[in-house]
Amino acid sequence: MTPNAASASSGPSRRSFLASTAVATAAVAGGLPLLAACGGGQEGRKEGTTSGKDAEKLLPAFVASSVVSPDIPAKNGSAAGFTRAIPAAQLKTSVPRKLGSGGGLRIMSPFWGTPPKGGNPYYRAMNEAIGVQVTWQNQDGVTYDQKLGAVLASSSIPDVVVIPGWNLMGKIPSAVNAKFADLGPYLSGDEVKAYPNLAAVPSEAWQRGIFGGRLRAVPMPASYVTDIAPLYRKDLFAKQGYTVPKSPAEFLSWAKEATDARGKVWACDDMKWTAFNVFGVLSGSDKALWWHLQDGKMINRVETEEYLEALEWTRKLYAAEVVHPDAVSGKAGGDAGNRFTAGEVLVYNQNISSWWGKMSEQRTQNADFDMAAFDIFGADGGDPALWAVQPSNIFTFVSRKASEQQIKDFLAVCNFCAAPYGTKEFMLTAYGVEGTDYEVKDGLPVKTQQGVNEVNGAFDYTGNPAPYIAYPDLPDVTRGMVEWQQRMGAFTRKSSFFGLTVTEPGRWSNLADDFEQLEDDVVRGRKKISDVQQAVSDWRKQGGDGLRDWYKKLLDDNGSAAN
Structure with missing residues (x-):
């Protein structure tokens, strides 16, 4: 299932990225701005990239999810498609036990519109299900680059920071290398199998999470077919x-x-x-x-x-x-x-x-x-x-000062939020609490106004499954979108720097x-x-x-x- 449309004032949300990268969604309709390249350089350098054999050593092992089969399998770089709502009794479980330690994390993230109050029913339910007490520090998405610059220049930064690719400009890429932790020891190779939903994220998306010669970010995956x-x-x-x-x-x-x-x-x-x-x-x-x-x-x-x-x-x-x-x-x-x-x-x-x-x-x-x-x-x-466009353009980082347990708690959050469509975890992440954030009408979950206001712009960014499109309220549109991607994907080539995060x-x-x-x-x-x-x-x-x-x-x- 996919969340209903957010309010007109809201920015990118989990729904916004079902079909494509964040680039176009963050821009307004009509004509898109040429967004700055994002990335990091080799360790100790302020420019460059990591690819080829060096990257292979850093990437998590890929293990496709088999929890739920899509109605329309991915093809030619397209998203997978889900055309029907899945009744609550048929929802699968992709996170059988809490991976969080009960500790706390402060997460800074962009938000377009009026951020919800902390401690709302959605936040409480997510924290309880994951086993991590997340406190959101939402910042105005319009001026987020300015806030990022100030925070990263300071001696104290939140435990976790979300950075959209279009904000990786100026001194921010080099600050990424200096301020954020190496996730490789927890995710590279078979280590990622401790987090099965993250293991199902495509390798090309993980490639984009390499900054400064280290795997530093959990990426938001997207189809590489033109959006x-x-x-x-x-x-x-x-x-x-x-x-x-x-x-x-x-x-x-x-x-x-x-x-x-x-x-x-x-x-x-x-x-x-x-x-x-x-x-x-x-x-x-x-x-x-x-x-x-x-x-x-x-x-x-x-x-x-x-x-x-x-x-x-x-x-x-x-x-x-x-x-x-x-x-x-x-x-x-x-x-x-x-x-x-x-x-x-x-x-x-x-x-x-x-x-x-x-x-x-x-x-x-x-x-x-x-x-x-x-x-x-x-x-x-x-x-x-x-x-092809880039297979990911929003990244979430952990402070270099974070403890080992905080990093594991962060990955517990990401693994829960990367649950595939058709699971209990996805339903909670995407819709919130039934009766409060959404109601079921004619077999379809429909957000209440409270759900529209609260269930967006937060856990959306900390983890996402492999690219998918799921609009059970309009199944013909879902099929049309996926099949368009499949047809266009057949004529799509990858240029020399596809999938790489580069700092000029x-x-x-x-x-x-x-x-x-x-x-x-x-x-x-x-x-x-x-x-x-x-x-x-x-x-x-x-x-x-x-x-x-x-x-x-x-x-x-x-x-x-x-x-």
Whole structure:
């Protein structure tokens, strides 16, 4: 079962990450920011990564969970799918005994909205079930990077700290190496088998938990298939007799036909991120993924013809006036989803989890509302050439000052929270206390307002099972999401630094920061493709070529984790 939608003010939650990485969920709809690369270097260094044979020695042994079988098995990098609610009497047990010692842990975590009060029924039930007294120190997610910087610079930090990948910037990566404990003695190799739910976390996610040459973090695993999907109004397509476009040229032609400015209907919102996928541009979700070794040469996404082609095609959409005016003016944030549900735009790109979010939201408001994700086509109308995103982007660390028992208690919390769908542990973690946090209606668990307020933004971050999608209230959506991932996963490749946590040298870490704004200016006609070419030339002279050599040496020294 999966939690119901959180309140509108809440940020990433356990539900938010069922289908994808945290990257898109933390960003708002419409267009995603280019998030800074995260990571740590070799022990004692402030830059680099750990991969290849060195990483193999650090990774936990993988033992797939057999507690509950999914309705739709994972395939081609997709999440697994669960389409039905499991009655309480049929829930399995994945943690047969309490692993906690009864001790206490202080955990600092980001929270979007108003944090729940400590000692609430959900927190009490979780602490009792795990055997660890957790005290949550929730911090404003919007300014979390500032709080992190201050806390990590101090001499006293909480026992456990959650760090989203997009907050691993500036001095924070090097502080990670200095402030947080090595979990290898407790998790590497067969040691992880003491925590079976953690052993079922995919190795590629654990690879991302390596910082400073040590396994320091418990990662939140996610599917590596692109999490940005072109979502369309299936109901309105059917009403107008439209067929889903299957090439860039078909899309532009359809968009001109479908747009009726007087009737306040536009074909699409900003489609830049779909364009990057259509034209096979290297992933922009993590700076390490911007680089790839091709034909013996290290290339960056901004240097490729595919990058320019994607921008040019998106520019044509704007020039044809088929993009909603609010997106043209730059109001592409949270309003994009509202424009979509209002029928003002027929296609927009967003995290695929929005498929469930919008369907759930609209079914009580518009019985005819229907949507889906169409398959990404290639630049020539054939198969796409997609690039994998990182298999984890939120990490939880333990203070280096923590005692051995505190580390074991932390892992007891993580193991409980990583319980798979269909277990008693999952039900408690995801829904809380029956009768208080949720009620069962028509066979489905439904959160109360108290549950919506309290059961999110806490234990969500301390452990998650292998990627899954579970929306039993909308089983067809669950199946649609998983099968879309499976089809797109068949055309997904892993670039040279897939699965690696990389910290770029500080002198170059902000080198590409202006490209996103330049992209937005170009597609809206405020600047030209030639301005991008000039920016790339300047980027090379200002350190891009030096960074290229650095990445090439990194790959030569460590090898790739992609397979």
